[in-house]
Amino acid sequence: MEDSEISSGSLDGAYKPLPHFYLAFMVIWFFSALFWTFNTYKNRHFQSSTLQWALATVPAIKALQLLLSFLFWYSCLYSNICSLWLSFGVYITGILFQTATFISFSLISHGYRILCCRLSLSERRIVCGLGCVLYLTLVGHRASIPYFSVILFLDYLVIFYVIFHRVSQNLQALREQLNFIECEDVQAMHDAVHMKFVMLKKFQVAMHCVAVLELAIFINTDHSLENYWIRLLVREWAQYFLLTYIGWIFRPQEMASHFSLMPILKSTIETIAPPIYSISLNEQKPQEMDAETFKEFASHEWHIGVPTLSSHKGRSLEDSVIVMIQHPRAYNLPSLSNKGSPVVAPTFIPASFSEYRSNPIQEQCSILLE
Incomplete structure (x- = not known):
């Protein structure tokens, strides 16, 4: 491990709140991941929990990233030792968090375990391909490699287009099923199909908020240190509330009759x-x-x-x-x-x-x- 010692006077005062900030959010995300895991295990008999276990990786990776961030800034500010390996761990877990988040969004948009038991071969290739490209693009963007900002922007456009396109297709299919059920008076299936429609409709609204948040983060040009931790606080709370809302929509629960199709x-x-x-x-x-x-x-x-x-x-x-x-x-x-x-x-x-x-x-x- 390579460590570099620095004097505390060389650090700007804007970084002083960061250890407490990361510790607080690490506790919040840790208990969120713990609650999600417990709820998924508890309600695993009511529905297939494959999607819920996949979603559990998002808060777990985020909690690990915040833990490494806390250790890095605490040792850097109070022990005058900034660990290279801890900073590298924060770098990697941050990329994994964003990649896992968008892969989860892609699974939901394709209707995985909602409209279908498993994805088709072409859909699996699309999800895996977009996830790999996003991971590599984030690596280049975080490393400040030239032109990777443009590539990341184009990658985001493709990902959001695929997500919104698939959600629209699934909503249209559910509308047709609801119309068929109402015409044929098959009320046994109405509650289940309507629940799916409402879930995907709420997810569509949440994804619009995610797109606005990612765009605001991407085009942010304010790199001043005076309000650095305030901007970080706003971004972290926005991410937490949006992901918590999406997780609440697709949480493990006792579904309506005939939900599994x-x-x-x-x-x-x-x-x-x-x-x-x-x-x-x-x-x-x-x-x-x-x-x-x-x-x-x-x-x-x-x-x-x-x-x-x-x-x-x-x-x-x-x-x-x-x-x-x-x-x-x-x-x-x-x-x-x-x-x-x-x-x-x-x-x-x-x-x-x-x-x-x-x-x-x-x-x-x-x-x-x-």
Whole structure:
């Protein structure tokens, strides 16, 4: 480790509040990361928490950056030793924090674990590519390499364009689903789809504030030391409130029924959202079909089901695999006159059937069909 000793008189008085400032914000971010981790673990049974665990890296990295900043300035001001390695750690963690933040924003804008269970290959390449370019650009910009300020500005434009474009596309898809639900009177799905729409709408508003904040930081030309810590205080509070607001929107919680949906798959044929039925071995529930009645539904387009606990006693329904079979006579395609039609997924189908089962001891399987 290389250390350089300096006299305290050579430091400007504007830097004196920095150790206390970084210590206070380090405590705030540390407890925020701790609370987020605890809440994610506590509510992991209510929804898939993959997105929430990814978001947990943002406050954790920020808390580490503030801790290193506190150690650097405290040793520099009160021990007259400015550690090169601590300053390098602050430099790296600051870049990692910004990169992790925008990768999290990209995941949310693509609807990861909100509208789809996983991203497509092209979407994963876009997110990873933008994250790598942003990281390298920030390294050059922080190192004051010529022209990297222009490259960083262009990189920000591309990132915000992708985020806002994807959010707009997902909001449009949710509007179409809400219109379909209202027209077909499928109220069982309304609360879940409406919750997704509100979450992404709030995220869109928050991202406008983030864009304004990043633009203000980027074009800031005031480098005077007199109000350095005041400008730093305003920036840190703005970052904290914006990230806390976005984290609150997508916090782990007990979601509305049917919130977890299958990925939206595109098809050349118009997709449908099939109603919900279930096969029962008795007639205690007249609104359901029994096994004999279901055999007569040979002309229906969709037969979808999962095994229940009675057939798989060693597994839970949440681990069951959805089986979707399209009836061969659902569509008469000229090119497939002698073959069965290909399987085409509907617009949205619940990923977990635990919400739809009535009595797993009395049923053989849960069925979706039209």
